[in-house]
Amino acid sequence: MSRQSLWHRFLRWLFGLGYYRDETATIADDIFDHYEYLVKHRGRFAAFFLTFLQIAGSIHRLLISHTIWRLGMLKNSFRISLRHLKRNGIHTAINLMGLSIAIAWSVLVFCFVRDEFIFDKFHKDIDRLALVGAHDSQYGFEFTPHAPLGPALVSDSPEIVEAARLADEDGIIKIRDTLIQATFLGTDPDFFTMFTFPLKWGTSIDFTQRDHFLFLSHKISQKIFENANPVGRTIFVKFGNVFQDFEIAGVFEPLPETSSLTFDGVLSIDHFLKNGVNDWKQNVELFIKIAPESEMSDVVNRFEKITKPYLDALPRGEYLTYQLFPFKRYHRDNKMLFYSSLKPSSSPESSWILASIAGLILLLASINYINLAVAGMTYRLKDIGLRKILGAVRRQIFQQLMGETGIVLLASMVLGIIMAKWTLPLFRLLTARSVSFVSLTKPDIWLFCGALFVLVGSLTAVYPALLLSRIESSAVMRGRYRVTGRNPFSRALIVFQFAISVFLICLTLIISRQHHFLLGRHFGANLNQVMQINLAYSVSPEHLTQERIQDFKKFIASQPGVSHVTCSSARLGGEANVIKDFDGHGHIVFSSKVDFHFFSTLGLRIKQGSLPEEISNEHSLFVSEQFARKFIQGNPIGQTIERVMRASYKNIPIAGVIEDFNVLSLKRDVNGQVIQIDPDAEFGFLYVRFREESMPEAVSSIKKFYTHLWPDTLFDSIFVSDSVAQIYGQESRWSQIVRISASIALFIACSGLFGLTLLMIIRRRKEISIRRVLGAGPLQVMKLVQKNFLGLVLLGNCLACPCAYLVMHRWLRDFAHRTQLSWWIFALAAMVSFIIAALTVGLQSMKTIRTNPAHNLRIE
Amino acid sequence: MKTLSKPDEILLLTILRLDNDASSIDIVRDIEDRTGKIITFGALWVSMDILTKKGLAAKRMDEPGESGGRKKIFYTVTSEGIAALEASRKLHTKLWQGIDHIIDAPKDVS
Numbered sequence: 022m023s024r025q026s027l028w029h030r031f032l033r034w035l036f037g038l039g040y041y042r043d044e045t046a047t048i049a050d051d052i053f054d055h056y057e058y059l060v061k062h063r064g065r066f067a068a069f070f071l072t073f074l075q076i077a078g079s080i081h082r083l084l085i086s087h088t089i090w091r092l093g094m095l096k097n098s099f100r101i102s103l104r105h106l107k108r109n110g111i112h113t114a115i116n117l118m119g120l121s122i123a124i125a126w127s128v129l130v131f132c133f134v135r136d137e138f139i140f141d142k143f144h145k146d147i148d149r150l151a152l153v154g155a156h157d158s159q160y161g162f163e164f165t166p167h168a169p170l171g172p173a174l175v176s177d178s179p180e181i182v183e184a185a186r187l188a189d190e191d192g193i194i195k196i197r198d199t200l201i202q203a204t205f206l207g208t209d210p211d212f213f214t215m216f217t218f219p220l221k222w223g224t225s226i227d228f229t230q231r232d233h234f235l236f237l238s239h240k241i242s243q244k245i246f247e248n249a250n251p252v253g254r255t256i257f258v259k260f261g262n263v264f265q266d267f268e269i270a271g272v273f274e275p276l277p278e279t280s281s282l283t284f285d286g287v288l289s290i291d292h293f294l295k296n297g298v299n300d301w302k303q304n305v306e307l308f309i310k311i312a313p314e315s316e317m318s319d320v321v322n323r324f325e326k327i328t329k330p331y332l333d334a335l336p337r338g339e340y341l342t343y344q345l346f347p348f349k350r351y352h353r354d355n356k357m358l359f360y361s362s363l364k365p366s367s368s369p370e371s372s373w374i375l376a377s378i379a380g381l382i383l384l385l386a387s388i389n390y391i392n393l394a395v396a397g398m399t400y401r402l403k404d405i406g407l408r409k410i411l412g413a414v415r416r417q418i419f420q421q422l423m424g425e426t427g428i429v430l431l432a433s434m435v436l437g438i439i440m441a442k443w444t445l446p447l448f449r450l451l452t453a454r455s456v457s458f459v460s461l462t463k464p465d466i467w468l469f470c471g472a473l474f475v476l477v478g479s480l481t482a483v484y485p486a487l488l489l490s491r492i493e494s495s496a497v498m499r500g501r502y503r504v505t506g507r508n509p510f511s512r513a514l515i516v517f518q519f520a521i522s523v524f525l526i527c528l529t530l531i532i533s534r535q536h537h538f539l540l541g542r543h544f545g546a547n548l549n550q551v552m553q554i555n556l557a558y559s560v561s562p563e564h565l566t567q568e569r570i571q572d573f574k575k576f577i578a579s580q581p582g583v584s585h586v587t588c589s590s591a592r593l594g595g596e597a598n599v600i601k602d603f604d605g606h607g608h609i610v611f612s613s614k615v616d617f618h619f620f621s622t623l624g625l626r627i628k629q630g631s632l633p634e635e636i637s638n639e640h641s642l643f644v645s646e647q648f649a650r651k652f653i654q655g656n657p658i659g660q661t662i663e664r665v666m667r668a669s670y671k672n673i674p675i676a677g678v679i680e681d682f683n684v685l686s687l688k689r690d691v692n693g694q695v696i697q698i699d700p701d702a703e704f705g706f707l708y709v710r711f712r713e714e715s716m717p718e719a720v721s722s723i724k725k726f727y728t729h730l731w732p733d734t735l736f737d738s739i740f741v742s743d744s745v746a747q748i749y750g751q752e753s754r755w756s757q758i759v760r761i762s763a764s765i766a767l768f769i770a771c772s773g774l775f776g777l778t779l780l781m782i783i784r785r786r787k788e789i790s791i792r793r794v795l796g797a798g799p800l801q802v803m804k805l806v807q808k809n810f811l812g813l814v815l816l817g818n819c820l821a822c823p824c825a826y827l828v829m830h831r832w833l834r835d836f837a838h839r840t841q842l843s844w845w846i847f848a849l850a851a852m853v854s855f856i857i858a859a860l861t862v863g864l865q866s867m868k869t870i871r872t873n874p875a876h877n878l879r880i881e
Numbered sequence: 882m883k884t885l886s887k888p889d890e891i892l893l894l895t896i897l898r899l900d901n902d903a904s905s906i907d908i909v910r911d912i913e914d915r916t917g918k919i920i921t922f923g924a925l926w927v928s929m930d931i932l933t934k935k936g937l938a939a940k941r942m943d944e945p946g947e948s949g950g951r952k953k954i955f956y957t958v959t960s961e962g963i964a965a966l967e968a969s970r971k972l973h974t975k976l977w978q979g980i981d982h983i984i985d986a987p988k989d990v991s
Contacts, residue, residue, distance in 0.1 A: 036923075041930075043942070047952050048922045051905045055922070058910070071919065079923025086927045 029053050032076070039087040048079055098421040102428055105401070112393045115776045117433050119386035119769045123379070124437030124473065126765070129448045130379040131469050132441075132456050134372045140279045140352035144217045146310060148317060150348035153307040153324075159340040166343055168294055168303040170331060171209065175309075178327050180320050183211040183310040188293040189284065193259040193735060196245055202735055203241055203285035205260070207293035215310045216282065223252040223271025235267035236287040239275040259733065260292060262561030278455040281351055301335060308348065321345045371452070374755075378762045381521050385766055387480045388514045389773035390426070394485035395511050396780045398492075405489060406497030419490040426482035430474060438470075451758050453750065484510075512813060515777070518770040519817030519854060520824075525763035526850040527825035531842065532756040535833065538840040539749055549742040550711050551623060552720070553593065554727075557705025559737040569730055570704050576726050577709055582719025584712050585622035588704035590614040593623075593741060610648060612664075612695040614702035620679065622710045623741075630658050630677020641676030641698050648693030649678050664697060673697065708741070767854065771861045774810060778865040781809065790874035799870045806866040807859060814858045822847040885969045889932060891916070892925070893966055896938065896958050904943070904953045905929075929956055937962035 032049035039045050052075050059068035106113045141147060153166045171184030188207040193200050213225035221239060235258070242251055252271060257264045267288065276283060294303055311320050320327075324345040332338040346354065353369055405418055445458055459466040556565055570588060577586045591613040620627065620643075628646060642662060649657045653675075661672035681693070711719055724736050746753065782789070789802055826842060833839040869877070885893070895911050896903045903911075909920050932938040936959060943953040958966075 043952070044930075044954060045926065047954055048905070048926055050951050050953075051909075051922045054906055055909065058906075074919070075921050078921030079926075082921065082923040082927050086930075 036079070036083065039083055040090055045083060048083075052076060052079070094417075095424075098417075098424055099428070101421060102425040105404075105425065106428065109397060109400075111779060112397060112776050113429065115772045116386075116390050116393065116429055117436065119389045119772060120430065120433035120477070121436035121440055122765055122769065123383040123386040124434055124477075125440035125444065126382055126762075127379045127473060128438055128441040128459070128466075128469075129445065129456070130372075130375045131466070132445075132459055133375055133448075133452060133454065135459065135465065136279055136454070136456055137352065137369075137372055141281050141348065143277050143279065144215075144348075146215065146217075147349050148347075149311050149313065150215060151309055151311065151317065151321070152346045152348055152351065153309060154344045154346060155304070156342050156344060157340055158342065159337070165304045166307045167301045167331075167335070168305045169299045169301055170328070170343070171307045171309065172299075173331060174328070175211075180311050180315040180327070181309050182312045183215050185209045185212040185215050185308050186290050187212075187282075187306040187308065188290055190260055190293050192286070193733070194241070194245070195257040195259065195264060195733065200733065200735055201241070201244065203258075204283070205235075205258070205286045205288055206282075206284040207288055207290035209290055211310070212287065215308060218276070218282075219274045220271045221274045222250045223269070226270060233265065233267045234270040234288065236271045236273060237269055238273050238285045241285045242272045258286075262563065264733070278457050309345075317347055321347065375452075375758070378758070381525075382762065382765055382769065383477060384480075385518050385521060385769045385773075387477055388518050389769060389776070390429070390481040391484055392511045392514055392773055393776045393780070394481075395488060395508055396777055398485075398489055399780075399784060401489060402492060402497045405492050406494040409492070409494035415490045419486050422486035422489055423478075423482045426478060426486070430478055430481070434470060434474065451754060451761070453754055515774070515810070515813045516816045516820065518773060519814045519858070520820040522763070522767045522770045523818050523821035523850050523854045524825050525759065525766050526853055527822065527847060528829065529756070529760045529763045530846045530850060531825075531829045531833075531840075532752070532759055534846070535836065535840050536749060536752045536756045539752065539836075539838065540745065549740055550713060550716070551741045552709045552711065552738050553741055553744065554707040554709065554723075555592075555705070555737040555739075556707065556731075559734050560731050564731055565705070567701075567703065570707070573726065573730055574707065577707070577723055580719045580722060582711050582715035583709055583723075585618055585710040587618040587622040587708050588616045589619065589706045589708060590702050590704055592706060593708070593744075610652075610693055610695055612697065614697045614699040614704075616700045616702075616704070617698060619696065619698075619708075622708050624710075626680045628678045628680055630675075642673050643677045643679050643696045643698070644675055645679055645681050645694040647681050648695060651693060662695065664695075767857060771857055774858055775861045775865060778806070778810070778862045782806065782866055782869045786869060786877050789869055790877040793870070793874040794878070799867075802870050803863060803866060807862055810858060810862050811855065814854055818851040818854060822851070825850075884972060885937075885965055888928060889937075890966065890969055892928060892932070893938065893958050893962050896956050897963075897966075901957050902955055903957075904955050906953075908956070926954075929954075932962070937965050 029049060032052065033046045036048045037043075037046040052072060055075065056068055056072045059071055063071070144150060153170065155164050155166045156162075157164065168186065171186050174181045175184045185208050189204055190207065192203055192205045194203055195201075210225075220236070223236070225236075226234070235256070237245075237251065245251070245256070246254075250272075251269045254269050255266045256269065258267050259265070273287075290305070294300070294305065311317060325342055328343040332341045332343065335341065408418060409415075442458060445456065449456055556570065574586055574588060577583055591611075619625075627643070630643070642664070644653070644657060644662075653660055657675045657678055659674055661674050663670050664673050676698075679694075679696070709723070720738075727736050728734075785806075789805075792802060792805075825847070829842060833842070891912065892908065895908050895915075899907050899911060905922055905925055909922065909925060912918055912920055929938060929940065933940050933956075938956055939959050940954050940956050943955050945951050
C-alpha cells in the first residue's frame, strides 16, 4: 500500500463513518485516484475544483443515505423494544408506575426548590434593595429602625436614593352589609419605584399629595368589584374604630406567588404612624434602595458608619446600631424576620429533605428496573442469541437495549409530569406553600428533565444492557447459558430497597408519635368543643367595656347549647411575664387573669388545693405543676407571689396547683403557668364550651348577639383544638410528607418484589410442580419461595433500624418534650415490611401452587 | 417490474459497455467522456448499493494485489438487470412510436 497523505487518511476516516465501512472508505481512494487522473488531463486548477465538488457531493449523498438507513434501523429496534415491552406487560407496568411516581415527585420538588431560588427575584432592582435593622447591644435585642431614618438617609447620603417605610395593619372594608378583613400596607411613595408591583388600573400617583388614596390588590378588587375597573370609586375602610372613606387610586396586577411582600391594599404611611412620620420615638420597617453605581456589599459594610450621626443624637444612642441586609437574601435568611413582618422565610433544610426523599424514591424505582431487567434475562437469551447469529454486533444490541430503557423512561416522564400537574394541589397542601407549577415553555424544566433523563437512564440502562449484550450466541444455542437467580448484585439491591423503605417507615412512626405526644401534652379534655372568642383585638378599647363583656357572657351562658363560659385577660397560654425566682433571676412565665369558671370550662384538673368556687380569697393564684417544680420550694399552697394588681404590687397567696397545660409550642421548654382568679380584671377573651349536640345553633346565635353588641366588627373566633393544631402545623406537615413518601417507597419496593417473584416462579415452575407431585404440601413450597426473599428483607431491616435510630435521636434532641425511642417502633416497622413482602411473594406463588402440577409439567 | 430510472439506466448501460465488470473510477470516467455529466463517487456508490439490493447488479470487493495495490469495488449487471434494461428499452420504443414526424430521430449520437 502506498503512503497516504494526511488528507487521504482523513477522507478515508470520514467516509468510513457510515455503515458498510469498508466499502464507503474506498470512495476516498477513488476520489484520490481520480484526482491524479484529472491533474494529468485537465490541469491542477480544474482538478482541484472538480475534486472539491466530488468530495462535497459524495458526503452529501452518503449523509442522506446514512440517515435513511439509521432511521430504518431505529424503526426496527423500536419495534423489537415495543414487542418486548408488550410481552412483559406486568414488568413494564411495574417499571412505568415506579418511575413515573418517582419522576412526578422529583418534578414537584424541582418546582418547590425553584420557587425558593426565584423568590422575590421578580423585583427589577432586587440587587439594590435592602432591609434596615436595628440592634440594641445593652439589652441584646433586635428591632425595626426609627421612623424618620429613611427620609433622612435619602436626603443626606448619596449612596441611598430611595426609601420606603412599611407598616401593616388590618382594616375592615365595608361594602353594603358585608365586612371584609384585609391587610393594608402603609408606605412611602418610593414604594412604587423600589418594588416591581405593576398596576393594572390607575397610575402610581404620589399619594402623599392627597389624603385618603388607596391602592387595592387584584384579589380584593375582584372580591368587591368583580371585573370592573374601580379607579375613582370610594370605599369605606375601618382602621382602629372609625370608618373612613378612601378613593381608589389604582389596582395592582395579581401578586406573584413568590413574593415576600403580601398585602391587600396600599396607602400612605401617615394613616398608621400616630405620632407623625418624623418622630424618632417610633419604629417602623424600612427598605432602602442604593444608587446604581454603589456596590451593595460596600454599603452594607459602611452602613454602621453612615448612620452613626443619627443614633448619636438619640438617648442611649451609644448602645444602638443600624444594620443593612440585602433583600435578595430575605427569603432564605431567618435573621431578617426580626426587622420585618413579611412572609416568614423558609428554611433551606426543607428543600434538602424534600430533594433527598425524591432522590431515594428515584433510586428505588431505578433499582426495580435493574432487578427486573437482570432477572428477566433468562427469557431474552434466545432472542438476543438469534439476533447475534443473524449478524447483530454487540454494539447494536446494546443500543437497542438502551433504547428500550429510553422508551420506558420517556413514557414515564410524560406520565410523571402529568401526574405532577395533577397532584400539585395536594403537594401545596402538604408543604403549605403556594408552589407554582413550571411552565413548559420555559427552558428550566426541560433542562431538569434532560438531566433527570440522563441520570436515571445511565443508572438503570447501562448495567442490564452491558450484561445482556454480552450473551454469546453459541452458548445460548447449545443451551449452556445458565442464569442463576443468585446474582449477588441484584440481591444487594433488594436489601438496599427494603432498607430504605424500613428506614422511612421508622421515621414515619417516630415523627407521628412525637407529634401526637406533643398534642397530647395539651389539655386532657377534648378541645374541639371549646371556642375562643377574641374581643381584645377585634373590638376597639372604648367599646370594650367590662359591662358589655359581662352582658355578652350572660347571654352566652343562657344559650341551651353552651355548658360553660369563662372570661380571660389573655389568650390561652397566657401573656409572657417576667417572674423572679429565689435567686433573683428573671424568668419568663405565662400568666393570665381569669374568672371562676375557667377551670371547669377548659376541663383542667386541680392536683392540689381547692376548687376556685370554694375559696374565700377572691384573688387567689393557681400555678401549674411545672411552675411549682421550678420556682417553689416545699408545699406551694399558701406561699405568696408578687403580682401586679390595679397598678400596684401585691403578694398573692397560691391557692392550688393545676396539671400542666400549654398551648404554646413545646419545642422549647417553658417555665409553666400562673393563673390568677380575678373577676374584676380587664378581660379580652371568652372561652365557651359547647354541648356537642346543639353546637351550630348556639354558635350562630352568639354571633348574632355579638354583631348586635359591637356592630361593624368581625366576629373573631377559633376552636382551641384548631389553634393548637396550628402551632404544630410544621410537625404535622412533615409527618405527613414522610408518611406519604414511606408508603410510596414501600409500594415501589414491593412492586419490584412482585415482579421478581413472578420471574422466579416461572423459572422454577417445573421444579415446584415436581415437588408437588412428589408430595410436598403447599406450605412447604411456599416456604421454599419465601425463603428466597424474606432473608433479604430481614437484612434490609438490620441495616435500616440503626440508621433510623441515629437520625431520629438527633431529630428528637431539638424538642424539650420528647417521646421515647422504644424498641417496639423498630419491631413494628420490621413487622410491617415483613408482612407486606411476605404477602406480595405469597399471593404470587399461590397461583402456581394451586394449579395442577400435571398441567405445568405438560407445557414443556 | 418497476421501470428503471434514467440515472440507474445510465449506470447499468455503462457497466455493460465496460465488459460488464467495472470499477467505480471506470464508470465515472466513462460517463463523463460519453455524456459530459460528472457523477460523484458517493452518489455512484449509493445508487449502486440500492441497485445491488434490488438484485439488478452485483458487486465484488477486489482485494489488493493485482489492481493498483488497494481495495476496489467492481460492479456487474445481473441477468435480472439485463431483463430490466430490456423492459426499459421496450417501453422507450413504445413511447417513441409515432413521434418521428415531430421530433426527428437522432442521426449520430457520438
